Amino acid sequence: MSANQNRLIGGEFLVKNASYNDIFTFEDLSEEQKMIMESAKEFIDKEVVPNKHRIEKKDYALIEELMKKIGELGLLGVSVPEEYGGLGMSFSTTMLVCDYISGATGSLATAFGAHTGIGTMPITLYGTEEQKQKYLPKLASGEWFSSYCLTEPDAGSDANSGKTKATLSDDGKEYIITGQKMWITNAGFADLFIVFARIEDDKNITGFIVEKDKAGEGFSLGEEEDKLGIVSSSTRQVFFNEVRVPVENLLGERNGGFKIAMNALNVGRIKLGSACLDAQRRILDNSLQYAAERKQFNTSINTFGAIKEKLADMAVSTFTSEAGSYRAAKDVEDAIADNITSGMSHADAELKGIEEYAIEASILKVWISDATQVVSDQGIQIYGGMGYSKDMPMEAAWRDARISRIYEGTNEINTLLCISMLVKRAFKGKLDLMSPAKNVAEELMSIPSFDIPDYSELFAQEKEIIENLKKAFFMVAGAALQKFGAELEKHQQLIIATSHIMQEIYMVESAMLRAEKIANVKGADNAKYAVKLVELQLFKSVEIVKTEATKAIISFAEGDEQRMMLSGVRRFTRYNEYPNVINLKTEIADYIIRENKYIF
Numbered sequence: 028m029s030a031n032q033n034r035l036i037g038g039e040f041l042v043k044n045a046s047y048n049d050i051f052t053f054e055d056l057s058e059e060q061k062m063i064m065e066s067a068k069e070f071i072d073k074e075v076v077p078n079k080h081r082i083e084k085k086d087y088a089l090i091e092e093l094m095k096k097i098g099e100l101g102l103l104g105v106s107v108p109e110e111y112g113g114l115g116m117s118f119s120t121t122m123l124v125c126d127y128i129s130g131a132t133g134s135l136a137t138a139f140g141a142h143t144g145i146g147t148m149p150i151t152l153y154g155t156e157e158q159k160q161k162y163l164p165k166l167a168s169g170e171w172f173s174s175y176c177l178t179e180p181d182a183g184s185d186a187n188s189g190k191t192k193a194t195l196s197d198d199g200k201e202y203i204i205t206g207q208k209m210w211i212t213n214a215g216f217a218d219l220f221i222v223f224a225r226i227e228d229d230k231n232i233t234g235f236i237v238e239k240d241k242a243g244e245g246f247s248l249g250e251e252e253d254k255l256g257i258v259s260s261s262t263r264q265v266f267f268n269e270v271r272v273p274v275e276n277l278l279g280e281r282n283g284g285f286k287i288a289m290n291a292l293n294v295g296r297i298k299l300g301s302a303c304l305d306a307q308r309r310i311l312d313n314s315l316q317y318a319a320e321r322k323q324f325n326t327s328i329n330t331f332g333a334i335k336e337k338l339a340d341m342a343v344s345t346f347t348s349e350a351g352s353y354r355a356a357k358d359v360e361d362a363i364a365d366n367i368t369s370g371m372s373h374a375d376a377e378l379k380g381i382e383e384y385a386i387e388a389s390i391l392k393v394w395i396s397d398a399t400q401v402v403s404d405q406g407i408q409i410y411g412g413m414g415y416s417k418d419m420p421m422e423a424a425w426r427d428a429r430i431s432r433i434y435e436g437t438n439e440i441n442t443l444l445c446i447s448m449l450v451k452r453a454f455k456g457k458l459d460l461m462s463p464a465k466n467v468a469e470e471l472m473s474i475p476s477f478d479i480p481d482y483s484e485l486f487a488q489e490k491e492i493i494e495n496l497k498k499a500f501f502m503v504a505g506a507a508l509q510k511f512g513a514e515l516e517k518h519q520q521l522i523i524a525t526s527h528i529m530q531e532i533y534m535v536e537s538a539m540l541r542a543e544k545i546a547n548v549k550g551a552d553n554a555k556y557a558v559k560l561v562e563l564q565l566f567k568s569v570e571i572v573k574t575e576a577t578k579a580i581i582s583f584a585e586g587d588e589q590r591m592m593l594s595g596v597r598r599f600t601r602y603n604e605y606p607n608v609i610n611l612k613t614e615i616a617d618y619i620i621r622e623n624k625y626i627f
């Protein structure tokens with residue numbers, strides 16, 4: 028029996044329309060999940076928020092201390108199976124913890140994400156039984172901390188090109204690792220290092236577990252990097268000069284390190300999206316409070332339309348980010364459950380479940396990190412000159428937001444990946460992209476209807492538009508693939524434009540399904556403002572799709588073909604009844620100003 032029989036598989040949101048019944052939303056959190064959320068939130072409010080001035084002064088020891096305390100609460104082990112000392116919680120719960128631990132400061136968010144995600148998951152997913160028993164209980168409790176060493180001075184986005192070498196010793200008992208890693212989070216206080224190195228002239232790198240205490244003199248660390256943001260997150264270079272590691276510490280298979288690194292990043296990416304959520308909520312709450320208190324021209328600045336517009340935009344961004352994140356979280360969780368039912372081991376089930384939604388993970392990483400940057404920028408603007416001051420929370424929020432667009436695969440790499448992973452899934456026969464592309468091509472030749480349909484049902488027009496945005500995607504992607512075939516990968520700007528269309532579709536559809544669920548489960552009255560948020564998100568997404576599709580088409584189509592496709596863009600992004608965007612933003616802003624809080 029499937030955990031959710033109607034679950035769409037990875038990437039399938041483009042070819043099928045999900046029903047609100049089949050998606051998970053923030054409003055669906057169980058009582059147990061809400062308790063965990065509250066305890067994470069309480070911890071951050073008590074232990075982190077009052078200490079933010081220390082965190083902004085490179086207090087690395089404080090971050091280590093906070094990590095220890097999070098360990099004592101059990102929250103470092105949420106994704107570690109119970110038999111290895113963790114809490115073995117569901118995937119959506121692990122996303123929730125990540126969400127609420129990460130909001131107040133990027134320094135702690137980064138330390139937490141690196142330890143629980145890329146630092147622990149490779150062992151959970153690929154470790155031998157002995158490795159899991161030896162290391163996971165220590166990592167789950169916070170007795171030990173971990174870090175993940177993939178990046179090198181000459182191997183960043185091209186992660187498989189690292190020069191770090193691992194050579195088997197003459198007696199065959201050890202690997203001898205030599206090389207240099209850089210930008211390694213948690214390096215300053217980690218006890219365990221997941222290290223990727225190449226054995227002989229292998230095509231791919233291989234993963235190793237290196238214990239600092241046993242690494243000997245050949246192991247050393249660089250100074251702490253002087254960074255723009257996340258200033259108390261430890262980031263150092265790690266040097267390996269003939270560091271001896273027992274052969275039992277090879278992780279997974281020889282030559283299998285790139286796969287481990289990428290799968291660890293799939294988890295890292297989806298969780299990075301969730302790690303930006305509470306940052307958005309907190310920035311908005313702070314902005315609401317400041318805008319209520321700050322007076323200019325004898326009135327609170329929150330009475331000005333210019334400020335209201337920003338507050339409303341921030342709420343739209345936060346609502347949509349939450350919708351996408353929790354939708355994907357539960358899809359992964361259900362895929363894991365289905366894999367277990369079909370006989371896979373827990374580790375394999377989790378690995379395959381996360382891999383299944385790698386496209387969605389990349390979308391969430393890019394969209395939410397970009398959105399958080401914009402929200403923090405709007406926060407600074409609402410604070411005016413005080414936004415620029417280190418004494419106020421906005422300045423650090425803005426600097427901290429910047430890194431999320433760089434690590435766990437830059438946003439460019441993830442944006443490109445969305446399309447290449449989609450095409451791969453189609454080639455493997457997992458997704459039928461040909462039929463929708465063909466249908467759209469046929470539809471383009473037909474005369475459009477100018478009848479105005481009945482839009483009295485909730486989201487009737489919005490659903491029609493989102494379906495049309497999917498057609499716009501297939502029109503552009505189908506034609507581009509036909510034009511360039513395998514050469515398409517050389518046309519990055521075109522792929523990026525197409526990928527942005529896809530990203531908007533997933534996010535706005537998630538927001539709409541969330542609001543529809545609220546309306547159906549809690550009643551229309553309770554969904555009143557959520558519906559307005561969706562209308563605003565859709566208006567914005569349609570504009571983005573229009574721009575990206577037009578840009579893409581002009582780059583490769585000419586003459587009649589171009590004219591026909593541009594008329595397709597107009598057709599697939601058409602509103603029959605426009606929402607009054609300015610009124611909607613005013614209503615949203617007035618509501619959250621009244622409540623003095625983001626309360627969706």
Ligand SMILES: Cc1cc2nc3c(=O)[nH]c(=O)nc-3n(C[C@H](O)[C@H](O)[C@H](O)COP(=O)(O)OP(=O)(O)OC[C@H]3O[C@@H](n4cnc5c(N)ncnc54)[C@H](O)[C@@H]3O)c2cc1C
Nearest residue numbers: 175176177178183184210211212433434435436437439440
């Ligand atoms: C604070 C911090 C913490 C980090 N923590 C860790 C960690 O714990 N472990 C770890 O292993 N790494 C870590 N990193 C490294 C991080 O993952 C890399 O910085 C990131 O992957 C980008 O690599 P790079 O810096 O070499 O940039 P580059 O790869 O040199 O990229 C530079 C620019 O070129 C673009 N680019 C590169 N290749 C392509 C391409 N094929 N197509 C289009 N555009 C391209 C990029 O998008 C980027 O805009 C961290 C980095 C920072 C700054």
